[in-house]
Amino acid sequence: MNWFVFLLGAPLLAAAWLAFDAHPHRSAWVNKIAAALTFIASIGLAVQVLRHGRLMVWDGWFFMDAFNVFLVALTAFVATTTAIFSGPYMRHELEKGKIDGNRLRLYHSMYQLFVFGMFLGQTSNNLAIIWLSLEIATLATVLLVSLYRTPGSIAAAWKYLIICGVGISLALFGTATLFFASSDVLGHGEAALTWTRLYASADQLNPTVMRLAFVFLMVGYGTKVGLAPMHTWLPDAHAEGPTPVSAVLSGLLLNLALYALVRCKMLVDASTGTHFAGNLMMGFGLLSLLVAAFSLHKQHDIKRMFSFSSIEHMGLMTFTFGIGTPVANFAAMLHMTTHSLVKSGIFFTVGHATQMMGTQVMSDIRGLINHQPGIGWGLLIGTCAIAGFPPFGVFTSEFLIFSAALQSYPWTVSVLLIGLLIAVAGLFRFVPDMTYGKVPEHAKLVHANMLPIYIHFSLALLLGISIPGFLAGWYHQAAALIAGGAT
Amino acid sequence: MSQTLLQQIITMGAALMLLISFALLSQKRMLSLLHWFALQGVVLAAVTALVAYTSDNTELYVSAAITLMLKGMLLPWVLWKIIRQMHVHREVEPLVNIPITMLIAAALVVFSYQVTLPIEHLSHLITRNTIAVAMANVLLGMLMMITRKKAITQVIGFLAIENSLFFAGVGATYGMPLVAELGVAFDVLIASVVFGLFFYHIRDTFESLDLNKMEK
Numbered sequence: 168m169n170w171f172v173f174l175l176g177a178p179l180l181a182a183a184w185l186a187f188d189a190h191p192h193r194s195a196w197v198n199k200i201a202a203a204l205t206f207i208a209s210i211g212l213a214v215q216v217l218r219h220g221r222l223m224v225w226d227g228w229f230f231m232d233a234f235n236v237f238l239v240a241l242t243a244f245v246a247t248t249t250a251i252f253s254g255p256y257m258r259h260e261l262e263k264g265k266i267d268g269n270r271l272r273l274y275h276s277m278y279q280l281f282v283f284g285m286f287l288g289q290t291s292n293n294l295a296i297i298w299l300s301l302e303i304a305t306l307a308t309v310l311l312v313s314l315y316r317t318p319g320s321i322a323a324a325w326k327y328l329i330i331c332g333v334g335i336s337l338a339l340f341g342t343a344t345l346f347f348a349s350s351d352v353l354g355h356g357e358a359a360l361t362w363t364r365l366y367a368s369a370d371q372l373n374p375t376v377m378r379l380a381f382v383f384l385m386v387g388y389g390t391k392v393g394l395a396p397m398h399t400w401l402p403d404a405h406a407e408g409p410t411p412v413s414a415v416l417s418g419l420l421l422n423l424a425l426y427a428l429v430r431c432k433m434l435v436d437a438s439t440g441t442h443f444a445g446n447l448m449m450g451f452g453l454l455s456l457l458v459a460a461f462s463l464h465k466q467h468d469i470k471r472m473f474s475f476s477s478i479e480h481m482g483l484m485t486f487t488f489g490i491g492t493p494v495a496n497f498a499a500m501l502h503m504t505t506h507s508l509v510k511s512g513i514f515f516t517v518g519h520a521t522q523m524m525g526t527q528v529m530s531d532i533r534g535l536i537n538h539q540p541g542i543g544w545g546l547l548i549g550t551c552a553i554a555g556f557p558p559f560g561v562f563t564s565e566f567l568i569f570s571a572a573l574q575s576y577p578w579t580v581s582v583l584l585i586g587l588l589i590a591v592a593g594l595f596r597f598v599p600d601m602t603y604g605k606v607p608e609h610a611k612l613v614h615a616n617m618l619p620i621y622i623h624f625s626l627a628l629l630l631g632i633s634i635p636g637f638l639a640g641w642y643h644q645a646a647a648l649i650a651g652g653a654t
Numbered sequence: 655m656s657q658t659l660l661q662q663i664i665t666m667g668a669a670l671m672l673l674i675s676f677a678l679l680s681q682k683r684m685l686s687l688l689h690w691f692a693l694q695g696v697v698l699a700a701v702t703a704l705v706a707y708t709s710d711n712t713e714l715y716v717s718a719a720i721t722l723m724l725k726g727m728l729l730p731w732v733l734w735k736i737i738r739q740m741h742v743h744r745e746v747e748p749l750v751n752i753p754i755t756m757l758i759a760a761a762l763v764v765f766s767y768q769v770t771l772p773i774e775h776l777s778h779l780i781t782r783n784t785i786a787v788a789m790a791n792v793l794l795g796m797l798m799m800i801t802r803k804k805a806i807t808q809v810i811g812f813l814a815i816e817n818s819l820f821f822a823g824v825g826a827t828y829g830m831p832l833v834a835e836l837g838v839a840f841d842v843l844i845a846s847v848v849f850g851l852f853f854y855h856i857r858d859t860f861e862s863l864d865l866n867k868m869e870k
Contacts, residue, residue, distance in 0.1 A: 295834035322868040
C-alpha cells in the first residue's frame with residue numbers, strides 16, 4: 168500500500184514541480200529521482216504481489232496482479248533509464264538552441280505526466296480510468312512530439328492528436344457498449360466497469376454485445392498500439408519528437424495500449440466462450456507485421472525506420488496474445504520486455520548518432536564506428552538484438568512465439584517467418600552503411616551517456632542466455648492468469 | 655408510465671441527434687456550423703436532464719449541467735472567438751461536394767443499423783435504437799473529419815463524435831458511472847485546450863489553418 172503512494176505520487180508531484188523549474192541541471196535531476204522512486208516502488212510492489220498474490224489497493228479502485236505488476240516494473244525501469252539518458256540529450260538541444268528554458272519545463276513536466284498516466288492505466292481496476300489514462304498519456308506525448316515547433320513536428324503532432332483522438336473515442340464507445348452489457352448483470356454503478364468484478368462474472372455477460380464492444384475496443388486501442396491500418400500516426404510522431412520521447416513511445420506507451428486490449432480480450436473471450444477476440448487480434452497482428460516489414464524498406468529517416476520496426480514487433484505481440492495459450496502469453500510478455508529494453512536502447516544510440524551527424528537522414532549518416540565507436544557498435548549490436556539474432560532475448564521470445572504458433576496455428580508460422588525475414592532484411596539494408604564507411608566532415612563528437620544503453624543491452628543479453636528463475640516463475644503466473652487460469 | 659415517457663424521450667433525442675449530425679454535414683458556412691454544433695450540445699444536455707428526471711438518477715443531473723456549459727456554450731463560443739481572431743475563411747470548404755457526402759452519410763446510417771441488428775433483437779433494455787443511432791453519429795462525425803480541409807472543422811467533427819459517445823452512454827445505459835462521466839468531461843476540456851494551442855501553432859508555422867498546407 169505504501170509503495171503504491173510513491174508509484175502514483177512521485178510522477179504527479181514531479182510533474183507539478185518541473186512545470187516551474189527551468190534550471191537545466193536541477194530539473195534533470197528531479198526528473199531522474201522521481202523516475203527512480205517509482206522504480207523502487209515498483210520493485211516493492213512486485214515483491215508483495217509475488218508473495219501474497221493479487222493486491223487490492225484503495226477499496227479496490229486499483230489492483231495489481233502478476234500481469235500488471237510486471238508491466239509496472241518494466242515501465243518504471245525504462246522511464247528511469249530514459250530520464251538518465253534525457254539529461255545530457257536535452258542539455259545538448261538546449262545549447263544548440265533547439266529548445267529554450269520554457270520548452271524544457273514543458274518537456275520535463277509532460278514527461279512525468281506521461282509516466283503518471285502509464286502507472287494510472289496499468290494499475291487501475293476501472294475500465295473507464297484505463298481509457299482516461301491512455302488519453303492523458305496521449306495528450307502529454309502530443310505536446311512532447313511538437314516540442315521543437317518545426318513544421319514537421321507540428322504536422323506530426325496534429326496527425327497524432329487527431330488519429331489517436333478518434334481511435335480513443337472508439338475505445339470509449341466500446342467501453343460504453345461493454346457497460347451496456349455489464350450493467351444488466353452487475354447493476355448500474357462502478358462495479359459494472361470494475362475489471363475484477365467483470366472478470367468474475369464474465370460468463371453472464373451478453374456475448375453478442377460483448378463481441379460488438381470488442382470490435383470497437385480493438386480498433387480504438389489498436390490505433391494506439393500502432394496496428395495496421397491505423398498505424399499512420401506512429402512513424403511521424405516517432406521521427407519528429409525528441410529522441411527520449413521516441414524511446415518511451417516505443418518502449419512504453421504502445422505496451423499500455425496493448426495491455427488495455429489484452430485485459431478486454433480476457434473479458435470478451437471469457438464471456439463469449441469462443442476465440443473471437445483472440446482471432447481478431449491475430450488477424451490485426453499479422454497484418455501489421457507484414458505491412459511494417461514491407462514499409463521498413465522504403466524509409467529514409469532513421470527514426471522512422473525504427474518506428475516501423477516497433478509496429479512490426481507490436482504486431483507480433485498482438486498476434487501472440489491473440490493465440491492465448493499459456494505458452495503464447497509467456498512468449499508475448501517476454502517479447503514485450505525484450506522489445507522495450509532493446510528498442511529504447513536503440514533509440515538512445517540513434518539519438519546520439521543524429522546529434523553527432525546533425526541529421527536523421529540515413530544516407531547522410533556514415534562511419535559511426537570510426538567516428539565514435541561506442542555509439543556505432545551500440546547501434547549495430549542493438550540492430551542485431553532487435554533483428555532476433557541469438558544470443559539476445561528477442562531471439563528467445565521469438566523462438567517461443569514460433570513454438571506457440573506451431574502448437575496452435577501451424578499455418579501462421581509461414582507468414583510470421585516471411586514477415587520477420589523481410590523486416591530483418593530491411594534493417595540490414597540500412598544499418599551497416601551507417602555504422603561503417605567514411606565519416607562525413609561536418610560530424611562532431613557528442614558527450615554520450617552510454618550507461619543506459621549498456622544496461623538495456625546487457626539485460627536483453629541476460630534474458631537471451633538464461634531467464635532468472637524468479638522472473639520465469641513470475642511470467643508463468645501472469646501467463647496462466649491471462650489464459651484464464653487461477654486469479 | 656415513466657418507462658414509456660423515458661423511451662419516448664430517448665427516441666426523440668436519438669432522432670434529433672441524427673438530424674443534427676446530418677445538418678452539421680450539410681453546412682456551408684462556419685457560423686451556421688457552429689450554431690448547429692452548439693444546438694447539439696444543448697439537445698444532449700436536455701436529453702440527459704430528462705433521463706435523469708424520469709429515471710431518478712441524480713448523478714446524471716451533474717453530467718447534464720457539465721454538458722450544457724461545456725458543449726452547449728463554452729466550446730462553440732471559444733471556437734467562434736478563434737475563428738474571428740485568426741481571420742479564418744468563413745466558408746467550410748468540403749473536399750467532397752455536399753450532396754455526395756449526404757448520400758454516403760445515409761449509407762453509413764443503414765450500415766450502423768445493420769451492424770447493431772443482433773443487439774436490438776437481444777436487448778431487453780427499452781432504448782434499443784440508441785446504440786444504432788450513436789454508432790451512426792460516430793461514423794458521421796468521422797466522415798466530417800475526413801471530408802473537410804480545415805483544422806477547425808476537423809475539431810468540430812471530433813467534438814461531435816464525443817457528443818455521440820456521450821449520447822450512447824446516456825441513451826443506452828442511463829449514463830455511465832459518475833467517475834467515467836467526469837473523466838470524459840475533463841478529457842474533453844483538456845483536449846480542447848490542446849486543440850486550441852495547436853490552432854495557434856499551426857497558424858504560426860504554416861500561416862493558415864488549411865491542412866493541405868501541412869502535407870509535405
